[in-house]
Amino acid sequence: MSDYDLRERLAGARAGGMPAETTEQLDREFLATEPKPVGRVSAWHDEADVVIVGYGGAGVCAALEAARSGADVLALERAGGGGGTTAMSTAHIYMGGGTRVQKAVGLEDTTEDMFNFIMASSDDPDEEKVRLFCDESVDHFDWLVEQGVPFKDSIYPERTPEQPNDDCLLWSGNEKAHPFRELAKPSARGHKVKNQAEGGPILFRILAEHAEKAGVRLQCDTRVLNLVVRAEDGRVCGVVVRQDQEERYIRARRGVILCAGGFVMNREMLRNHIPSMLEENVSPVGNMYDDGAGIRMGMSARGTAIHMDEYFVTVVWYPPSSLTKGILVNEYGQRFINEDSYHGRCAEHAKRQGRAFLIADNEIFGYPESGLELIATEDSIADLEAALNLPTQTLQNTVAVYNANAEKGEDPVFHKHADWIKPLDSPPYAAIECSYGIAPYLTFTLGGLRTRVGGEVVTEDDQDVPGLYAAGRNACGIPRSSWGYCSGTSVADATFFGRITGRSAAANEPWS
Ligand SMILES: Cc1cc2nc3c(=O)[nH]c(=O)nc-3n(C[C@H](O)[C@H](O)[C@H](O)COP(=O)(O)OP(=O)(O)OC[C@H]3O[C@@H](n4cnc5c(N)ncnc54)[C@H](O)[C@@H]3O)c2cc1C
Structure with a gap:
């Protein structure tokens, strides 16, 4: 289907007063089905050396450094103001x-x-x-x-x-x-x-004030729909936007930088790439425009997306930190991770099990601050095993082995650090629900466009897409696994590579 057919359907949908979600669905199909050939742009409504798509953490850093490198910079933001998920974050x-x-x-x-x-x-x-x-x-x-x-x-x-x-x-x-x-x-x-x-609002406000002083022009309520490319060599020349209910064309002399965030709010993309994220009780964290538009635009111009099945996931089972001295077990009563691992790493390993429970004794027990459910308390491990419907002797054996080693301050099975080891021998015993699909999990996406270190988007055969750059969660950067994720790597990556990418695009040769 061509973009013209889709546009007609969209116009019809709006005129006919179709429900918003139907229009949104058609928008998604329209978005980035194929880039707009520059020959079909009759007039440019605006232009800049560097055009930034999305004004969150990566966008503001890219804009600031591009402007400080001497470029005329125009930032386009779909929401009524900048900030995106970065401004919602802890920072x-x-x-x-x-x-x-x-x-x-x-x-x-x-x-x-x-x-x-x-x-x-x-x-x-x-x-x-x-x-x-x-x-x-x-x-x-x-x-x-x-x-x-x-x-x-x-x-x-x-x-x-x-x-x-x-x-x-x-x-x-x-x-x-x-x-x-x-x-x-x-x-x-x-x-x-x-x-x-949270530190996110402060971080974004400070950077945005500098960008404004450096001359960055910001247009909000401006949704970038598509890229404009030159047919001969695929050079990205500008973008198509919707502003004031009108479709407009904005020329980018030196480059377009895609900084429009991840795709955790796009159920269709999740279905294709990470269907497990559509399970019950898994909440997407991000802003409502995390719909993968930037990634799809990049792909429409021959960019390659990588690690699209990677994500951050967590179930927040501590504090209290004393619960780290408990053990995480699966539906066979077996441990599956050293419990002193980061909560996201524990969550990824719990997700791979059928069920997951945190077992604690009276000495270390405290209600998880996140509100995870206490599902059983019993006076013996045997009774707890029965209450959880675990096969007989499984949890009892696990705790017996764990306790025997814990007496020596050791965990030869999963190598939990000695600081977090103590025998579970103080009744009553408790089980806290940590199962994926039952306990509340949180997630956002980590896959994105493959870029060079300077932010240049590359094709499957490792060629640069001329004039196209990406940063933040539009690119696949430093964080790229749930089992190894650390808090802070996403904002660090977005701000660090946003800056570098801004400088690269500002130094690119202009097209004519
Ligand atoms: C509650 C919460 C806490 C977090 N805490 C941390 C933390 O402490 N440390 C950490 O590293 N990570 C944290 N994260 C994750 C992190 O905030 C994000 O992954 C990161 O900020 C993404 O930055 P970005 O620049 O790629 O995207 P964003 O900051 O989301 O910016 C993207 C911008 O693009 C705009 N946009 C989208 N589509 C379009 C379009 N078509 N046209 C124009 N504009 C568009 C959006 O409106 C948005 O403003 C947290 C996330 C959440 C939800």
């Missing part, structure tokens, strides 16, 4: 190698340890990107500070997904857990922007 930013805050709290870290750790956190890391991200991590921290982004010289020492105050550093991943602690010397690298609550 943990994963940085290390010896930042001011790490040094102030007496933490040692090296670029090499950070590099080894991130390389170990995915099956298919992009080594060139990881190398640059780590080598320039301290510079990225200093740059954020220069812009005025506040970070307190403090660490929140407790094991928690999110500090309840304005402390900066958090052990925000798997650094101290097996097998990572053997591969790289652990250090805390999750830097939260200073605020009692």
